Amino acid sequence: MSTQLQRTETEGDESPQEQRLERKSLAEGEREAQRTEEESTGDETPHVHLKVFRYDPEVEAKREPRFDDFRVPAPQGTTVLDALMYARDEFDSTLTFRHSCRQAVCGSDALFINGSQRLGCQTQIQDLDQRPVRVEPLPHQEVEKDLVVDMEHFYDQMEAVEPYFQGETPDEEEQLQSRENREKVKMSTRCIWCGACQSSCNIAAGDNEYLGPAAINKAYRFAMDEREDDDIKKHRMNILEQEHGVWRCQTQFSCTEVCPKDIPLTEHIQEMKREAVKDNLKFW
Amino acid sequence: MSQSHNRGLIEDFGRWREFAPGMWAWIFHKFTGWVLIGYLFTHVAVLSTAISGPQLYTTTLRSLESLLLVRVLEVGLLAVATFHIMNGIRLLFIDLGVGLESQDKSFYASLVLTGAIAVASVPTFLSGAF
């Protein structure tokens, strides 16, 4: 009985939570209306104009790279990846691009969106100022098809710094890391190997042998890990100190600017330079 | 891989409107650096007239200084050197790991300082040139 009473009470008088939700949806409705006015297309949902880079060596018409136009619905929350998937599913099933997790974890969909390296899944259409939205493959890498680039060289550079833990594991014990040391490498562990930084780097574009920001950041992650021996650290520094290692960085901050995981790449590279100099001066 | 397309470097300078401050700082630093090393060679060449005797040295330099073009170029040289110094200080701090978060602001500061110093020096550099 009492529960019935309570129910009728709530039905008549909305809880604060419900009121808040209602207000929120109202405000959303207003904003939606504003957007529809902005990008009015006649129908209900706002649309976005995409200009997408196309190239396919196996198709005559696409052997010369060109841009294709797509108009896709873009309600609030639509990401560039969503828009591309819509275009592929509804208009042109040959539109090719890499994607997997759709939540900025797998690192598959780094693209050149409106002149900047970004993850397609992390970039909201609404946050982009320029229309049409230009979607291109990552610069400074060979294009294989449409938005797919050859990542081989990037992976080679990553491999070159031996991106794996090489500490001794004590028998039946956990490899504990101190809190401070964990804090030190925390940001560097966030790398998802998307290649945005490498693509943005002017030096990596010119000097093919340059390790590049992602690889140096990986090296930083392990060189700074106190659980690895001094010998291994020396070995790691040896890789970074080569001519095409840390010294090539010109602190343009392009990599730091585009990193979708906000890793302070330039800062890490700079720290490795100082480590290397300190290393060398010690023998003096 | 059968075939792939190399888009080359078109992205770099064709997209200058999208460059971030750090990139501009680098471009200006490099450009001013080229100017300064070029000037160093010419500077030594001109001053080498001293080896051929005091008279030649004085007349050569005086006649160069009497040209309006040289005076204007000197203001340009001062601007170039000042920017290279200001941005150079910025880069030294970045190398020491100081102020990496405000690298864009420090670039703007070096630009503003360079402009101010160049403008302030115009009277000194052009005095007696007309």
Add this chain to the structure above:
Amino acid sequence: MAERYSSFDRRGWAWFLQRLTAAFLVIVLAFHFMLLHFVNHAYEITFLGSQARMSQVGYFITMVLFLVTATFHGVNGVFNALVNQGLKGTQKKVVLGVLAIAGLGLVIQGIRLALAMTGLV
């Protein structure tokens, strides 16, 4: 990746020296401009004025150091710019050689004229 570990890494030293000379040049270049454009005016230049300055031992040493560091900083900067553009192999060696010779030539010529300015040689 080479396993050789050298305690005297040439690249590391070049990078470090570029910064050291930079710190020195910042001060001396500013001083140079101040002295020869604001304290003394360039259009009033005479050999005697230059001679008076160059004949002071401290000034002479500073100017020679200025010449040497500026040449290193500039030539190394040019070399780095070219390596950043992907210069490598034989071409790189040739460029390094040419730049080294040009730099050395500049320093020698600079010292010759500095000595000439003192009027002692």
